[in-house]
Amino acid sequence: MQKRLMAALVCIACVCGVYLLSTELPDKEESISEGTKFTVPERAVDAAASEQLYKNMCISCHGDHLQGAIGPELAHIGDSMTKEQIYKKISDGGGGMPAFEDRLTEDHLITITTWLASHK
Ligand code: HEC
The missing domain is CATH 1.10.760.10 (Cytochrome c-like domain)
Incomplete structure (x- = not known):
């Protein structure tokens, strides 16, 4: 019984982890691009x-x-x-x-x- 409860808890934790990862990743990318210094891309002069x-x-x-x-x-x-x-x-x-x-x-x-x- 104890084991089953543990297994269920681990499952819930995994699902939560995957959910958090998938929702937090875009936020992180956004803050990285905000934090990096803006540069004008290299181009040939037109x-x-x-x-x-x-x-x-x-x-x-x-x-x-x-x-x-x-x-x-x-x-x-x-x-x-x-x-x-x-x-x-x-x-x-x-x-x-x-x-x-x-x-x-x-x-x-x-x-x-x-x-x-x-x-x-
Ligand atoms: C209505 C007038 C006006 C127009 C139109 C205009 N500018 Fe300016 N521009 C100014 C003024 C006034 C300054 C000085 C701003 C300051 O001292 O902060 C300036 C400053 C600049 C500077 C910085 C120069 C320096 O030595 O500090 C650049 C670069 C510039 N303009 C490019 C452009 C470009 C490219 C365009 C067209 C897409 C343009 N401007 C259109 C009035 C104008």
Whole structure:
């Protein structure tokens, strides 16, 4: 009788363990990805696509040759900012710079960031 009770308890413990594992794993992955440092993936510079995006969205404030206007000069921005800082600035804006998070896809954000970062 005692043995059966023990066996039943072990079974319940196993079922609980599997349940906990299966429900907790996604949470853990989420917190890991939140904790790791954000990096902009490596890409080849796509100048044509970037210039098009720049003309559509940025030229009015940063000038037709990246020389700056309302916004600062960007001609050597790859020297003073990392790709991650550039990406964040374009995505989040701030200090008079509009946020483009909702206006550019992540793909376009990476494209234009990679292009700007190549301006040293
Ligand atoms: C409405 C005007 C405006 C538009 C449009 C605009 N910016 Fe800006 N941008 C600014 C201002 C103003 C700053 C300075 C913000 C600050 O000092 O924090 C800035 C800062 C930046 C910076 C950081 C420069 C530095 O030296 O700190 C980057 C990079 C940048 N903009 C990229 C872009 C890109 C790429 C686009 C188009 C997708 C864009 N901006 C569109 C006004 C604008």
